[in-house]
Amino acid sequence: MDPLRRTISDYIAVVSAxxxxxxxxxxxxxxxxxxxxxxPYVSSANGNLMSNSIRVLCNANTSEGFDPSRDVSLPEINLLSDAVGRQVGGPSASRRPILAFFAGGDHGPVRPLLLKHWKEKEKDVQVSEYLPRGVSYTDMMRRSTFCLCPSGYEVASPRVVEAIYLECVPVVIGDDYALPFADVLNWSAFSVRVAVADIPRLKTILAAVSPRQYIRMQRRVRVVRRHFMVSDGAPRRFDVFHMILHSIWLRRLNVRVLAPED
Known part of the structure; x- marks a missing residue:
């Protein structure tokens, strides 16, 4: 990473000169x-970049210096193809027999705890590492009421947006993740946040969400989905491109630049 730090430091020096x-x-x-x-690490190559500039980062980790009042949380989006419209949509709550689902690598500080407590422990809580051959990850998310999104090596995960695309209520598991667009989106209305210490109580927490409450949450997932969409071709109003720029603009409002004196 040192060559990257030097590159960024040199780049800023050249441009500012x-x-x-x-x-x-x-x-x-x-x-x-x-x-x-x-x-986040390479941005520390320049003191002004680290301390003053607006950093737009997927790795929006508040324990590593991410400042939600100044920095912008960039949602991770993993697209299977450029036909984005074909990657969205899912069944209603009554057609989702699995309470909660996660499949992924056992890495980072959070996932080992999730796997320890829930891997192959409950039939309606489908927690595993990589899925067997022939089992569709997307289909499993579409069959699930809640989609678990634990932090890995870093706090962010593309599962959050994947869940929103597939109309599965996301469950964000982690303590230090600054959620995207939290200035304007009320995440508690369409997602569940679970602290790492509460992983053993995961099923109890999710089962406490009533069917009526869940239906409202899933409807809100559909409403906010447009804010995470990558448009085919030019950006469209309220899509993820405009949401990112809006988040940057909000933080730019906090800065007053004085004109130089004549």
Missing amino acids: KYPHCNRSLGADHFMLSCHDWG
Whole structure:
């Protein structure tokens, strides 16, 4: 990662020397974007970038210096193809026989705990590592009432958006993840947040959601889905591109740049 840090440091030095207006706020009215796990670390190569600029990061980890009042949480989106419209939609609550589902690698501090407590323990809580050959990950999400989204090596997971696309209420498991677009979206209305310490109580927490409450949550998932959509072709109003820019704009409002004196 050291070569990346040097590259970023040199890049900022070159640009700020060529375009002096970049220095007028010491970076506070500029932003950087990175969806790589290394984004937070390499941004520390430049003090102004780390402390002043708006960092738009998938790895929105508050325990690693992510500041929700200044930085922007970028949703991870894993598209199977450019035909985005074919990757959305799912059945109603009555046609989802599985209470909760997760399948994925055993890595990071959270997933080992989830697998320890729930792997092959309950029939209606389908928690496993990688699925057997022939079992469709997408179909399992469409058959599930809740889709578990535990942190891995990093706090963010594309499962959150996958769940929203497939109309499965996401369950965010982790303590330090700053959720995307939380300035305008009420995540508690369409998702469930479970602390790491509450993993043993996972089924009790999800079973406490009444059928009527779940139906409302699933409807809200459908409503907010457009804010996570990657449009085919040009961006469309309220899609993820515009939501990201809106989040940046909100933080830019907090910065006042004084005009230089004559």
